Amino acid sequence: MRAVKAVLGLVVVLAAGMGGLYLTERLLAASGPAPAAQGAAAPLRVETVAPEIVTFADAVTAVGTARAWRAVDLASESSGRISRIAFRPGDRVEKGAVLVELDSRAEAADLKAADATLxxxxxxxxRQQSLNRSGSASDAAYQTARAALLRAEAERDRALVALEDRSLRAPFAGIVGLSDLVEGQVIDTTTPIATLDDLSVIEVDFGVPEILLPRLERGQRVELTSAAWPGRVFMGEISRIDSRVDAATRSLALRAEIGNDDRALAGGMFLQVRLVLGERQRPAVPENALTVEGDRTLVMLAEGGTARQVDIATGQQRNGLVEVVSGLSPSARVIVTNLHRVSDGAAVEAVAQERRVDAAPPGPEGGG
Structure with a gap:
C-alpha cells in the first residue's frame, strides 16, 4: 500500500513539473522580441533656441542722497517788522520776485533826504564848474564842490541800498518751502524765513570703493530708483568726481545729475544708485538650458539629429538669460525641453521653440 502511494505522489510531482515547463515556454514565446518591422526607437522630439544677443553691463550699486541743484535758506539783510509776505509755501517763484517786505518808511525818508542833498x-x-571855465573861481573851490558832489552821490547810493534791503527777493527761480512767519512779526538777520530750492536738476551724492578709481569718468550713465516711485528708473550721469579718497571708508565720493522737469524727486530723498562702468554685447541662453556638474556648466545642442553636450563659460544673468562668455557658436541650436530624457549622442528631432511673450500688467496711472 505504501508503495502505491509513493508511486502516485511521484506521478503528481512529474505532472506538475511538465505543466510548469509548458506554461513557461508559452509565456516566453508571447514576450519574445518585437517584430523586425518596428525597428529602432523613434528620435526624441525636443525644442531648441538660438543664442540671443543681449547687452550686459558692468555696474556697481550704492545708496545716495538727493539734493536740489541750487538750494538756499532765506534770511533778511536787515531787521524790522514784516509789512507784507508775498509768497505761499510751495509756490514757484521767478528770480528777483519779492518774497517779504519790511517796514521801510524810515529808509524811504532817508533816500529822499539823500536825493535832496545830491x-x-x-x-x-x-556853478563852480562854470566859474572855473571862465576863470572866475579858483581850482580849490572847484575841487571842493566836486568832492561834495561825490559824497552826496555815495550817501544817496547807501540810502538806496538800505531801502532795497527792506525787501527780500528770490536769488534764483525755484520752489519756496514752509515758513512760520506772519505779517507784523519783528525779525532780524538770523531769523529763518523759508527755503528756496531749484528742483529743475537733482544732484545725488554717493560713494564707490577706491578700487574703481581707474574706471571712473565724468559722463558715465547712472540709473536711480526710489521707493517713492516703484518700477521707475531715473537716468542721469556723473558730473563730479572727488579728488580725494575718504581715509576712513576707503571710498570715493561721486555726484550725479538728473533732469527733474516733472519734479518727481525732491531734496533729501534716499535713492538706490546703479553706476554703469561699461557695456558689452554677448550671446545668452535661457537659464533652464544649463546643467551644472561641479565646476562645469553644460548645455545640450542639437546637431544633425543628434544631441551633443558641450562645456561653456558663463557670465552675468539678466531677465532669465545667462551670458555665454565662450564655448558656444552663434549658430548653435540649444535644447531647452526634455533635458531630463536627453543624453549625449541620443537621436533627437529638433524643432524651433516659439517665443512666448507675456503681457505685462498695466501700471498705475501717473508715476511714470
Missing amino acids: AEAQAAFD
Whole structure:
C-alpha cells in the first residue's frame, strides 16, 4: 500500500513539473522580441533656441542722497517788522520776485533826504564848474564842490541800498518751502524765513570703493530708483568726481545729475544708485538650458539629429538669460525641453521653440 502511494505522489510531482515547463515556454514565446518591422526607437522630439544677443553691463550699486541743484535758506539783510509776505509755501517763484517786505518808511525818508542833498551838491558843482571855465573861481573851490558832489552821490547810493534791503527777493527761480512767519512779526538777520530750492536738476551724492578709481569718468550713465516711485528708473550721469579718497571708508565720493522737469524727486530723498562702468554685447541662453556638474556648466545642442553636450563659460544673468562668455557658436541650436530624457549622442528631432511673450500688467496711472 505504501508503495502505491509513493508511486502516485511521484506521478503528481512529474505532472506538475511538465505543466510548469509548458506554461513557461508559452509565456516566453508571447514576450519574445518585437517584430523586425518596428525597428529602432523613434528620435526624441525636443525644442531648441538660438543664442540671443543681449547687452550686459558692468555696474556697481550704492545708496545716495538727493539734493536740489541750487538750494538756499532765506534770511533778511536787515531787521524790522514784516509789512507784507508775498509768497505761499510751495509756490514757484521767478528770480528777483519779492518774497517779504519790511517796514521801510524810515529808509524811504532817508533816500529822499539823500536825493535832496545830491541835488544841492550837483547844483553847487555846476556853478563852480562854470566859474572855473571862465576863470572866475579858483581850482580849490572847484575841487571842493566836486568832492561834495561825490559824497552826496555815495550817501544817496547807501540810502538806496538800505531801502532795497527792506525787501527780500528770490536769488534764483525755484520752489519756496514752509515758513512760520506772519505779517507784523519783528525779525532780524538770523531769523529763518523759508527755503528756496531749484528742483529743475537733482544732484545725488554717493560713494564707490577706491578700487574703481581707474574706471571712473565724468559722463558715465547712472540709473536711480526710489521707493517713492516703484518700477521707475531715473537716468542721469556723473558730473563730479572727488579728488580725494575718504581715509576712513576707503571710498570715493561721486555726484550725479538728473533732469527733474516733472519734479518727481525732491531734496533729501534716499535713492538706490546703479553706476554703469561699461557695456558689452554677448550671446545668452535661457537659464533652464544649463546643467551644472561641479565646476562645469553644460548645455545640450542639437546637431544633425543628434544631441551633443558641450562645456561653456558663463557670465552675468539678466531677465532669465545667462551670458555665454565662450564655448558656444552663434549658430548653435540649444535644447531647452526634455533635458531630463536627453543624453549625449541620443537621436533627437529638433524643432524651433516659439517665443512666448507675456503681457505685462498695466501700471498705475501717473508715476511714470
